[in-house]
Amino acid sequence: MDVVEVTEGRTRFFVSRQDPHLQFPPGSGQVFYNSRMEMNRDATVLLLSVLRPESYLDAMGASGVRGLRVAHEVGIPVTINDWNAKAVDLARQNVEALGLVAEVTHGDANVLMSGRTFDAVDLDPFGTPAPFVDSAARSAGNYLFVTATDTAPLCGAHLKAGMRRYFSRPRNTEYHAEVGLRTLMGFVVREVIKYDRGVEPLFCYAHEHFHRLHLRLRYGAAAADRALARIGYVMQCPNCLYRSEQTGMLPEPEECPLCSAALVPVGPLWTGGINDDATLAAMQEALPSVTAGTGARIGRLLATCRQELDTSSHYDYHVIAKRLRVSPGRIETVIERLVALGYRASRAHYSGTALKTDAPLPVLEKVVSGG
Template sequence: MKLTEITEGRTKLFVPKEEKLLKSNEVFYNPEMELSRDISVAITNVLEPETFCDLLAGSGARGVRIANETNARVTINDLNPKACELARENLNRNGVSADVRNSGANLLLAGARFDYIDIDPFGPPVRFLDSAVRAVNSGGLLAVTATDTGALCGTYLSACQRKYDAVPLRTDYYNELGLRVLIASVARTAMRFGFGIKPLFSHCSAHYFRTYVQVLGRSANVKGTLENIGYLQHCFGCMGRKYAKLGEIESVCSCGERFRNAGPVWRGGFAEEDFCAKMKEELESGTFGKKKKALKLAGLVEKEQTANLPFYDVHKACKKLGASSTSMDGILTGLKSGGFEAERTHFSGVGVRTDAGIDELKKVIRIRK
C-alpha cells in the first residue's frame, strides 16, 4: 500500500495514495471529508466529551485528529487489520495515544459505552443505529453520516423503504427531505429504546448527509421527539408544502391538486442556533484546513433555523409563474417587509427558507417581476 503524508488541522497523517475512492481500497481514506472532520473536531471541543468512538475508522483520520486536537479519550475501531495498523502509525506520528480496536462495529458497541459515537459508513448507517443508541451515554452525542443519497433523495424509492422504513419524494428540495428522513430514522431508533433526540447540527454537503444529535433520557424528551416526527405533503401543482401528523394527512391541496406524501420525516429544527454560534467561535479560533467553508456552513445553518418548512427554489417558483428570475436579496427583502421570516439556505444557492406560504411567496415574486 502506497502512502502519502498530508496535514489536516494540527495533525499529520499518512494516508493511502489512491486515484479512486472505492470501497474495495486496501484502506479507505476520503480527502473530500476533511470538512466533516474539521467540524467533528470543533464540535468535540465545544461539547468536551470524556470519551469518543470512531466506530468505522478506515484510515483513522477522524479518530487520530480527535486524539491530537481535543482532550477526549479516543477509541478507534475498524474491521480491517491494515486500517488499524495505519491508525496506530498515525497516532505514533503525532505523539498521542488511543485505544485501537480491530472489531465488528456492533460487537464493539455491545460491550462499551461512550459520550460521543461517530458513525461514518460507506453507505447507509442504519445497521449500526440500534447498537449506537444503546451504547451512547444519556446526554451524549451520535454523529451519523449517510452517503446513500440516491435512496434518501427519492431516486431509488424501494431502497429508502427497505433501509429507512420511509417513503422519499423527488421534490425541488429533495436534499433537505433526505436529511429529514435520516434524522427521523435516528429519532425513531432512539425512541424504541426510551430515548429522545435533539439535533445540534445537521447539514448536506456534496455527496453525503450528516447529523449530530444529542441522545436524551426522560419521557418528556421522548414525547418531544415524537412530536417532531411526521409526514411532508407536497403539491406538484402549486408548489405548496406542509407537515402533517399521522391521522391528519389530507388528500387534496387547496389548489385542487392531489398531495404527494413523504415520510416519516423530522419536521423540527435540524440544528440549535446557540450551538452553531459556539461552533463558529471554535472554528474561528482553531486551526482548520476548511475553516472558511465550515464557518460559512455553520452560519447558514444557524440562520435558517427560523422556519422549519422546506425551502423554496426561487428560480423554479419564478418559472412556474412565467416570471424572469429575480434577485435573492429582493425576495428576502420582500418577504421580511411582509412580516415573514426569510433566510438563505445551505441546501441551495437559489433557495429561500421562510415561514411564508407559497401564495405569499408568489405575491412577492409578482411584485418584483
C-alpha cells in the same frame, strides 16, 4: 502498504495511496481515505472542541483520521475501530507516530457498540448508516454523530432502497436535500426513542454528496416523547408547488387549498429544528482558535444555518420564476420583500436558490414576479 503523508487541521498522518485516476468511487487505496471529507471532519473537530465529551468512538476508522484528529486536536480519550486488519494496522501506526494514547480496536462495529458505552459515538460508514444505528443508540452516552453518503436512496431518487433502509417514503422533489436530511434524522430518532431516550439536533446539515447529523441524546421517556412529537410529513401537492407540514405518526388526508388535489405525504421524517442555535454560536466563537483547512467554508455554513428557518421544505425561487415566466432576480431582494410584508423568510444552507418562508405560495409568487 504504499502510504503517503497528509495533514488535516493540526494533525499529520499516513493514508493508503489512492489511485489519482479514479475520481469515483473515492477511497481506491487498500484503506479508505477521501480528502473531500475534510470539511466534514473539520466541522466535527470544531464541534467536539465545544462539547468536550468524556470519550469518543470512531466506530469505522479506516486510517483513523477522525479519531486521530479528535485525540490530537481536542485532547479527549478516543477509541478507533475498524474490521479491516489493514486499516487497524495503519491506524495503530498513526497513533504511534503522533505519540497518542488512543485505543485502536479490531472488530465489527456492531459487536463493539453492543458491548461498550462511549460518551460520543461517531458513525462514518460506506453509504448507509442504517445497519449501525440501533447498536449506536445503545452505546452512545450523550452524543451521536452520523454520516450518510447514500444520498440517492435518502432523497427518493432510488426509492425502493430508501424505503428498505429508512422505512420512509421520500420523494424526489426540488427540496430533496432537505428531505434526505430529515428522512435520515427521522430514522435515527425512531431507532433511539424505542429505548426511552430523547434526541435533540445540535448541528445537522446536507453538503454535496453527504448528510451529517450531530445529535445530543437524553435519558427518559419524556424526552423521547418530545422527539416523537416532531415526527411527521411534508404534504406535497402533485399538481402545483403547494406543500405543507404535518406532525404525527400517520399522515392525515389533506387537500391542496390552491388546486384541490389530494396532497401526497413525504415521510415519515423529522420536522422542526435541525440545529441548536447556542451550539452554532459557540462553534462560531471557537472557529478562529481551531486550525481547519476548510474553516472559511464552515464559517459560511454556520452563518447560513443560524439564519435558516425551521420549515421542513423550501421553495426553489428559480422554479417559481420559471413557472411565472419572469426573471428570478436576487434571492436577497425576494427575502427583503417578504420580510417587509411581515412574513419570515430565509435562505437554506444547501442551495443558493432555496428559499424558506411562512408566506403563502400566492404571496411568494407575487413577490417573485416583482409585485
